[in-house]
Amino acid sequence: MNIPDNYHVLFLQGGESLQFSMIPINFLRGRNRPANYIVTGYWSKKAITDARREGQVNIIWDGSDEGFTRVPKQDELQFDSEAAYVYYTTNETVEGIQFPTIPDVGDIPLVCDMCSDFITKPVDVTKYALISAHGQKNAGIAGVSIIIIRDDFLKDIPDNIHTMLDYRPHIEKRSIYNTPPVFAVYTVMLMTRWLIEDIGGLENMDKLARQRSAIIYELLDKNEGFYKSHAKPDSRSLINIVFKLPTAELTQKFIAECAEEGLIGLQGHRSLGGIRASFFNPMPMEGVHALRDFMMRFQNKYH
Ligand SMILES: Cc1ncc(COP(=O)(O)O)c(C=O)c1O
Structure with missing residues (x-):
């Protein structure tokens, strides 16, 4: 990731949901300044609830009226x-929409939830004051989150925060302020070694992610009368592909018949329905081909 020396990397517990709290506790509490949140879907919306407990939150863009089908353009x-900071979610896992580029926020500290596209591509870390990502999607297993924080962002943290919720003791103790989730951290080591040695690094991971998603998006575009992509083309996620079928009955059939072929976990998130194919880092190309072949057969059978 080419993380510069003026950043710290932490391995913490509590998942991304705890980061929804720790970020505003450390960087919004006691400030007479608002935080700016970009609301692009289920997860960024959820992050706001806890941020509001700590100070003023200004939502500077909200995609809910459009059904969270796209991310904003820079001029919006x-x-x-x-x-105090700008917060956004790089990839909305539920809706399958992803920022194709990093928003330009000038000198304001930029904070992101990078859970679902963390280490799926090269990223310019220097654009961020804080990056957070739980392990369980691309980097390992649940139980550990990876937090990357820039030094200068730490200077105004209030002094009355509970120790475990303050980033600084974790930095001082190099992520072993208390007993760390050793096995989860170990899986991150295995995954990063695999990424470097077997895949060949983040550029190659990105190529793979583009190839995998292109196969399914191409199929969706060719068969719009049957499969309907949720995301607008310029906001499409390379990681989570969300689409609908013509009826709820066909959706249930799709999920059931997929399972018979060993294709599992395709049910869309409960808040949105439909189908969601998630191609996190470990998904092999064979899995993508199997899904594509199934989708073509299914369409021929029911269309
Ligand atoms: C983008 C994103 N943010 C946050 C979360 C919540 O993560 P956790 O279960 O680690 O609290 C998820 C969960 O899937 C997610 O996809």
Whole structure:
């Protein structure tokens, strides 16, 4: 990731849901400045609830009226110049929409939830004040989160925060302030070694992610009368592909018949329904081909 020396990397517990709290506790509490949140889907919306307990949250873009089918363009974003930070979700796992580029926020600290596309591609870490990602999607297993924080972002943290919720003791103790989730951290080591030695690094992972998703998006585009992609083309996620079938009955049939062929976990998130194919880092190309072949057969059978 080419993480510069003025950043710290932490291995913490509590999943991304704890980061929804730790970020505003450390960086919004006691400030007379608002935080700016970009709401692009289920997860960024959820992050706001806890942020509001700590201070003023200004939602500077909200995609809910459009059913969370796209991310904003740069010229749709207007930040409070005094914002404590700008927060966004790089890839909305539920809706399958992803920022194709990093928003330009000028000098305001940029914070992101990178859970679902963490280490799926090269990223310019220097654009961020804080990156957080739980392990369980691309980097290992549940139980550990990887937090990357820039030094200068730590200077205004209030002093009355409970120790476990303050980033600084974890930095001082190099992520062993208390008993760490050793096995989960170990899986991150195995995954990063696999990424470097077997895949050949983040550029290659990105190529793979593009190839995998292109196969399914191409199929969706060719068969729009039957399969309907949720995301607008310029916001499509390379990781989570969300689409609908013509009826709820066909959706249930799709899921059931997939399972008979060993294709599992394709049910869309309960908040959205439909189908979601998730191609996290370990998904082999064979899995993508199997899904594509199944989708063509299914369409021929029921269309
Ligand atoms: C983008 C994103 N953020 C946050 C979460 C919540 O993560 P956790 O279960 O680790 O709290 C998820 C869960 O899937 C997610 O996809």
